[in-house]
Amino acid sequence: MSLSLSILLIIALAPLVGAVLAGLLGRVIGRAGSHTVTILGVAISCGLSMYVLYQLVWGGAVNFNQDVYTWFEIGKLHVSVGFMVDRLTAMMMVVVTFVSLLVHVYTIGYMSDDPGYQRFFSYISLFTFSMLMLVMSNNFMQLFFGWEAVGLVSYLLIGFWYKRPTAIFANMKAFLVNRVGDFGFLLGIAAILYFLNTLDYQTAFDAAPTLVGKTLQITQNHAWDAATVIGILLFIGAMGKSAQVPLHVWLPDSMEGPTPISALIHAATMVTAGIFMVARMSPIFELSDSALSFVMVIGATTALFTGLIGIVQNDIKRVIAYSTLSQLGYMTVALGVSAYSGAVFHLMTHAFFKALLFLGAGSVIIGMHHEQDMRYMGGLRKYMPITWITMWIGSLALAGTPFFAGFYSKDAIIEAVGESHRWGAGYAHFCVLAGVFVTSLYSFRLLYMTFHGKERFKVEHKHAHGHDAHHDDDHGHHTPGVLEHAPHESPWVVTLPLILLAIPSIAIGFLTVGPMLFGDWFGKAIHVNEANNVLAEVGHEFHSAFEMGIHGFTALPFWLAFAGFAVATYIYLFNVALAGKIKNGLRPVYELLNHKYWIDELYFAVFAKGGVALGNGLAKVGDGLIIDGAIVNGSASLVQRIAGGVRRLQSGFLFHYAFAMILGLILLLGGFWLIGQ
Secondary structure, rough: OOOHOOOOOHHHHHHHHHHHHHHHHHHHHHHHHHHHHHHHHHHHHHHHHHHHHHHHOOOOOOOOOEEHHHEEEEOOOEEEEEEEHHOOOHHHHHHHHHHHHHHHHHHHHHHHOOHHHHHHHHHHHHHHHHHHHHHHOEEHHHHHHHHHHHHHHHHHHHHOOOOOOOHHHHHHHHHHHHHHHHHHOOOHHHHHHHHOOEHHHHHHHHHHHEEEEEEEEEEEOOEEHHHHHHHHHHHHHHHHHHOOOOOOOOHHHHHHHHHHHHHHHHHHHHHHHOOOOOOOOOOHOOOOHHHHHHHHHHHHHHHHHHHHOOOOOOOOHHHOOOOOHHHHHHHHHHHHHHOHHHHHHHHHHHHHHHHHHHOOOHHHHHOHHHHHHHHOOOHHHHHHHHHHHHHHHHHHOOOOOOOHHHHHHHHHHHHHHHOOOOOOOOHHHHHHHHHHHHHHHHHHHHHHHHOOOOOOEEEEEOOOOOOOOOHHHHHOOOOOOEEEOOOOOOOOHHHHHHHHHHHHHHHHHHHHHHHHHHOOOOHHHHOHHHHHHHHHHHOOOOHHHHHHHHOOOOOOHHHHHHHHHHHHHHHHHHHHHHHHHHHHHHHHHHHHOOOOHHHHHHHHHHHHEEEEEEEHEEEEHHHHHHHHHHHHHHHHHHHHHHHHHHHHHOOHHHHHHHHHHHHHHHHHHHHHHHHHO
């Protein structure tokens, strides 16, 4: 049995139709019409994606790989729009559309007062279409189209409140940093075309072994291995999109956008595109241990060092943003040790509990009348019980508590790194273990500062007249910690997505860990060389999801997570003053983390100010001195001087002209005489 092309076309195009209707006809169909058409489009896409996954896993359907439309042909190069749908793609389609659907529903409540309501629904639906085109593509050109499209729409979404200078700065930063990664990605695709003469996935993967022994002359005295160069260039693209050090700086700033897009960009879609891409390219990456070591070390560095920054953040959304960076580091480490299915499995579990945490944070922000600073929260559990319980579930999953979704995927990655003998594996193992303690510490710090302890806000009741609820785009002028009304639980369009995300955050890991990690669930979608198969080594110890959960209570990661929980509980629940003492006692460390290792300042000084200085220098020297001064004004001045000199010869006196004629005759005769000699 084969999958229907018409179904795949509907999955991809339904969100696009909704986006076009809401975007172009938003004023005609109104608010209700805009959210209806976009939610309907994504719901159709989600339902059919689940059907496709069911058919591939239980219905006996074979993988789909077919061109739909010829884009262009140049000589032997044939580029099409087409779909490659196997279990890896189908799983990504379900995750993307399911999380997107819940974000769409949530947006009805979160953006209810916003004047850009229809525009926002159009953007998030367009975002879903772009991500589907990326994951469903069967060639590198279409992959790059989806890749750039999610980058463009994320730019529009991060800067959605375009009257806020911080939002405009953040979306420009995201756009520019991603262009750096995309340049490497484009070079990687060009190298594949150069060596393999194709942009089609399957043809390239079949021809990938021919890269062995081929080299590329990049530097004068050293020939580089072709597979290593291609792998590193493709991964540079992933570093930008999936926010790996040092191209991670855009992601925390993107919190300037509305909370629903924080969940959409940072949970299930844009930032996971790089992880999916590397997993899809596993036949190429398996040819180079050097490229995989590079991937692993970058991922390990991201996992630990960005997580540490999360400990000192006070903005509730930024804590979760740095958590996302850290978890993306875990996925990247898994890719680097050839545990591709482990990376994709963590991508799936993380999508549910991280979307839950972001949407939960948004619910808190609504309840707190758009206050985001955790220092002015506390004691919210009695006001917002549903948000409180679901945020606890998300945090327990994030911290890797046994039997929760995050436990199965995170512990498998840590075990796989421990089994690896690749260069850098020791450093990576230390980072992912230390990261467990750090993750637990900032997760429970967030919960305690937000929902527990004493209330750190005041309620000053004001007349309803003239005091409408402010939205995120203009909440910069309020008094911190002073609310017009008591906090309240969010409406059902906000809490229902939280409950629906909490269920897979608990159960999805337990239900799927066996087949997805230790069975041949992905089939030929992921290729791992026998010598690199660390998950097979881990699988020897796996008997069932239940036993893995029980064993988790005795393993080192659990005790590290428990230590983080204990430290956070003691400090933020029983001895709050200790936090200030630690901050003052470790002032240099605090400043290092608070300034995010001064990487932003470095980039600003070198690239931003350096670019301005270069521009000013070119304007003054190149434009001012050389072009205007030497070429334009200089040539005019030279002509003027020559003309002035020649003008003096035309005196108007007859004896001057007679003298010139006699002098010229003497010179002429002298010349003839010299020639005659």
